[in-house]
Structure formats: C-alpha cells, structure tokens
Amino acid sequence: xxAAVISKPGGPxxxxxKDIDEPTIGPEDVLxxxxxTALNRxxxxxxRGRYPSPIGIRDDVPGLEMAGVIAETGTNTxxxxxxxxxFGLLGGGGYAEQVVTHHRMVAKIPDNMDFVQAAAVPxxxxxxxxxxxxxCNLTMGESVLIHAAGSGVGTAAIQLANEIGATTxxxxxxxxxxxxxxxxxxTLGINYHEEDFAEILKKQTNSKGVNVILDVVGSPYLANNLxxxxxxxxIVIVGTMGGANPEINLGIIMQKRxxxxxxxxxxxxxxxxxxxxxxxxxxxxxxxxxxxxxxIVDSVFSLQEVSEAHKYMxxxxxxxxxxxxxx
Numbered sequence: 001x002x003a004a005v006i007s008k009p010g011g012p013x014x015x016x017x018k019d020i021d022e023p024t025i026g027p028e029d030v031l032x033x034x035x036x037t038a039l040n041r042x043x044x045x046x047x048r049g050r051y052p053s054p055i056g057i058r059d060d061v062p063g064l065e066m067a068g069v070i071a072e073t074g075t076n077t078x079x080x081x082x083x084x085x086x087f088g089l090l091g092g093g094g095y096a097e098q099v100v101t102h103h104r105m106v107a108k109i110p111d112n113m114d115f116v117q118a119a120a121v122p123x124x125x126x127x128x129x130x131x132x133x134x135x136c137n138l139t140m141g142e143s144v145l146i147h148a149a150g151s152g153v154g155t156a157a158i159q160l161a162n163e164i165g166a167t168t169x170x171x172x173x174x175x176x177x178x179x180x181x182x183x184x185x186x187t188l189g190i191n192y193h194e195e196d197f198a199e200i201l202k203k204q205t206n207s208k209g210v211n212v213i214l215d216v217v218g219s220p221y222l223a224n225n226l227x228x229x230x231x232x233x234x235i236v237i238v239g240t241m242g243g244a245n246p247e248i249n250l251g252i253i254m255q256k257r258x259x260x261x262x263x264x265x266x267x268x269x270x271x272x273x274x275x276x277x278x279x280x281x282x283x284x285x286x287x288x289x290x291x292x293x294x295x296i297v298d299s300v301f302s303l304q305e306v307s308e309a310h311k312y313m314x315x316x317x318x319x320x321x322x323x324x325x326x327x
Contacts, residue, residue: 002326003096004306006060009049012310017303020061023093023100030080030103031072036119037063037094039313039322040152041216041239042266046092047310053092054267063094064266067109067118077103085109087118089126089273091266095306097326104274107281110289117295120321121288124152126280127238127265128160131214134279135261136234140165142211145201145228147221149186150177150319153238155296157214158186163287169210171197173316180319184296198224209233219243226252236261296320 003020025031043062045051053059067087073080080086080103088106093099109118131153132138138161146157149170161168162185170181171192178189188204190197201210209230215221218240225235226249233256253260265273287293298318301309303326313322 001097002303003061003093004303004324006047006062009047012047012307012314014047015306015310017306020096022098025072025074025100027074027076028102028104029074029100030070030077030086030106032066032068032086032099032101032106033071034066034068034094034097034099034326035115036068036323036325036327037066038119038123038152038324039309040064040123041241041313044310044313057092059092061093061095063092063096063099064090065119065122066090066094066099067115067121068099070106071098073103079103080106085115085118087122088277089122089265095303095324102270102274105270105277107277107285110285112289112291113295115327116297116300116323116325119323120152120295120297122280123265124156124321125160125284125288125293126276127153127263128156128214129279129284130265130276131236131238131261131263132157132160132212135236135263136212136214136259138164138166138212143167143169143205143230144212144214145197145210145225146170146186146214148172148216148239148241149181149189151216152296152321153214153216155181155184155320156293158184159293160284163292166212169197169201169204177319184294196224198228201228205230212236214238216240217242219246222246222248226256226258229256229258232257232259234259234261236263238263297323299323300325 046062070084086106150172168187213235216239220242298320300323
C-alpha cells in the first residue's frame with residue numbers, strides 16, 4: 001500500500017511516497033481503507049524525530065486521525081461492518097492507504113459529512129472536549145480563553161464552549177482570523193501580534209479574570225495566563241509550541257486557588273482512549289450530525305503533496321484543519 005514515509009528526520013522535504021507492508025488485523029480490530037487524514041502539530045515533531053510513536057506503531061508514517069471505509073473486521077468485533085464509513089483517532093500511520101485500529105476506536109461518519117470533513121474532526125474535537133469538560137469542568141455562564149483560536153483545536157473549542165453557553169475569548173495572529181473566529185461564534189478575538197491578552201481580559205472581565213484557559217503555547221504565555229485567571233480558575237495545557245520550561249509563580253496559584261492541568265492523547269492507554277471515543281459518540285457526534293457543530297477545513301492536499309502541506313502548516317496561515325486525501 002502507498003504511504004507518505006519519513007525518509008530521515010528533517011524538514012518537509014524528507015517525505016517519500018512509497019509502498020509499505022499492509023497492516024495485520026487482530027480479532028478486535030478493523031481494517032480501514034483510508035480516504036482522508038489530517039495534519040496535526042505532532043506530525044511536524046514526528047517528522048523532525050522529536051515525537052516517537054507508541055510501542056508497536058512505526059515511527060516513519062505520521063497521521064493521528066483518519067476517515068475511511070471498513071474493509072475487514074476481526075473475529076471479535078461488534079456494531080461495525082464492512083462498508084461502514086468511519087473516522088477516529090490513531091496512534092500513528094494515518095498517512096497510508098490502510099490502517100488497523102481497535103473497533104471501539106472508530107465512530108460512524110454522519111450522513112451529512114464527506115470524508116474530507118470527517119478527517120478534520122477526531123483529533124481536535126476529542127482533544128477540545130476532553131480539555132474543556134473532563135479537565136476543566138467548563139459550565140454555562142463561565143468564560144474561557146482559547147489560545148490559537150484559529151487552529152483545529154481552537155475552532156473546535158469555540159464551538160463546544162458556545163454550545164454550553166460559555167463566553168469565549170480567543171487569541172489569533174491576524175485580523176482575518178479574528179473575523180473568521182467571530183463568524184464561528186467567538187465572543188472577542190485578540191490579535192497577539194498587536195495586543196496584550198492579559199490587559200484585554202482585565203478590562204473585559206472587570207479585573208475578575210476568566211474561569212478557564214486552553215493553552216497550546218506553553219512557556220511564553222504562562223505568566224499572563226496565571227494573571228488572567230479568575231479565583232479558582234483552571235488552565236489546561238494541550239501543547240507547548242513556544243517552549244515547555246517556564247518559570248512559575250507558585251504564590252499566585254496558591255492565592256487564587258488555581259488548578260493547572262496537562263494532557264496528551266497519543267500516549268494514553270487504549271482503555272482511556274476508548275472511553276473518550278464513547279464520550280465523543282455520545283455528546284459530540286449528535287451535534288455534528290444535526291449541523292450545530294461544524295468541521296472547519298482550511299485546505300486540502302493530496303498525499304503526493306504532503307511536503308507542501310507541512311510547509312503550509314509551518315507558516316501558521318491556516319484557519320482550521322489541513323487535510324490530506326488518499327484517493
């Protein structure tokens with residue numbers, strides 16, 4: 001089968017399209033013919049040799065999510081059949097024509113979504129749901145600051161927070177992205193190139209601060225994040241694009257009784273991932289099916305254009321997800 005393979009650690013140019021061995025299916029697994037996958041920041045790290053795959057998953061084929069069609073089922077599977085359109089999280093390997101995954105790690109694609117739209121859903125909506133509600137218990141009437149609001153996770157978080165009646169603030173890197181985020185339901189956009197988000201939030205909240213912060217940046221934002229949180233505020237860190245070793249003021253955490261959470265998906269045990277997938281099916285999938293939540297796709301590349309897709313992601317120009325098609 002064809003796959004986009006990392007020939008050696010390096011820049012976007014290290015990808016090669018080549019044939020690799022087909023995956024082996026187990027009794028509780030399904031084999032999926034992949035129609036589309038989507039880029040994630042972790043893919044960039046993996047390409048550079050800085051994000052090893054879980055045990056049993058090859059390091060040279062990235063891809064943390066997919067959308068496709070069930071081609072084969074194991075002998076001990078249920079509620080799934082050959083021909084079903086499915087999408088889901090992966091430990092890796094999504095940049096290939098076929099993947100094998102546990103049957104409880106996939107969900108059926110709603111009829112109102114095509115494969116490109118579906119491929120842009122699993123990683124960002126499951127990450128955002130887990131971060132906002134499992135970790136931070138965001139509730140109606142509270143406020144949340146979403147960093148990188150134009151990213152895949154950011155666009156999912158805006159929609160999920162709006163759905164429960166939270167006020168949403170977001171940082172983005174351009175005026176154009178602010179307009180797009182406002183159209184998606186963001187209450188207030190902040191251009192981090194031109195404005196200090198801590199000062200803006202102080203004015204907007206009458207110095208009370210926000211209840212929750214979803215952060216993908218890390219070290220450079222930590223001091224202002226802590227200053228921007230309300231009493232008993234919560235922050236969840238889902239990425240460290242700006243660095244992972246900040247100085248931290250423990251005093252402000254104690255005084256405000258703050259809670260600091262960190263989370264990743266890829267390295268979690270299968271049982272935890274299955275539990276998250278159940279939450280996704282129960283709470284998020286119905287809202288995607290009826291159109292209240294939307295898959296936000298910025299651009300689409302073919303598998304052969306994987307290097308160009310990576311270059312584009314590194315430019316930070318995208319609003320929403322970058323999708324690779326394998327058809």
